[in-house]
Amino acid sequence: MIEILDLHKSFGPLEVLKGIDLRLEHGKVLVIIGPSGSGKTTLLRCFNLLETPDQGSLVLADVKMDFTAARKIPQKSILALRKKTGMVFQSYNLFPHMTALGNVMEGQVTVQKRSKAEARKRALELLSKVGLADKAESYPHQLSGGQQQRVAIARAMAVEPEVLLFDEPTSALDPELVGEVLKVIKALATEGMTMIIVTHEMKFAADVADTIILMDEGRILEQGTPQEVLEQPKSARARQFLNRLSGEEE
């Protein structure tokens, strides 16, 4: 289970998160949508402490944290939390000096201290799972954007996280490559992987999400099932945002 309470985060004078409460059960998929600048990426990055919240609390499996501006989070707790999360970035961020296989092995060997043989075996399993068994020895620059992102998903899964975090995983992709990445994420959802996904792909969101939250100006504006949020939004702001999006799609 993942739970955050009253989460606040500011960058200088700009308050990006103004008190977020969220709860996600194991095996569920949460999709975060909202206009740019609404704080959705910052919120996602708080789950693995790439951003440190100023206030509030976070529970993820057996890791519990309280944030205050005065006290720094000890490095040990940060690492403990990151071992329970995996992240997929908008710009893939694969390690360019390692092959696809090397990328998926790296965390297992360096962080989890698995043997090379064991890491290799798991990496190959994961690569075939994302449909890239034949690209194991390729370097990232030899792969298409869609293939790189699938390697990145395998890399994030390799350390067996409790939850996978996706930061606009298809935003940097050519339109014809979006489908192959979404298919992989969808398959993970079906298997019961807990996931938090920031995306602009509304059809995908409706398809894969158990819960959708719509953020605006650092707050949760709408929260509920895909049907509740996408089809019967309560606030005028939400309707405006969704209309603008559906306008773009047509």
Next chain:
Amino acid sequence: MDDRKIQIILDSLLPLLKAGVAFTIPLALVSFALGLLLAVLTALARISPWTLPKLIARFYVWVIRGTPLLVQLFIIFYGLPAVGIVLDPFIAGVIGFTLSVGAYSSEIVRAAILSIHKGQWEAAFSVGMTRGQALRRVILPQAARVSVPPLSNSFISLVKDTSLAAIITYTEMFRTAQQIASTTYEPLLVYTEAAVCYLLFCTVLSWLQSYLEKRLDRYTAT
């Protein structure tokens, strides 16, 4: 050109090359290896979140860059004996050149580390790496590739700078040339020959640089 001059050129070629291989190159290699280590440590200190290492590193770079290498070598070799520290010319040279390489190359290493996209740090952190692991496994290998051309430059510079060791009585290539010139009374001839020998050494080093760049290129596009 008369026969005597040709004979001088031929006679001095072997001693010059010998001095190059036996004295110039070892001095340059040892100083560069140690200097590079010092450069990486200095660069890491400068990008570290801690104030004290940062200040020490900045002070070191400031002093070494702001004073002539020649003066530094004089202090180490001719000055230190005044406080009871007497050094062998080779050791004195290694200390001087190491400090110099460390200071100048730390800027190269620092710039190379900073040139690596912050997404690489984040990707490393997100698989659970510590800062040290991220540096060692992800950032430094990429920074190394970026810094090969400027570091090769530094090394080639260093090979030529070792001629300064002549004045602290280290019998490298240039000091050997001085000795030959003073016995043959042919300074123009012998010093030009020494210059050609340096050129030869540096050309070989440039080839090694391109070879190294090609080897490290296998994971980059183009």
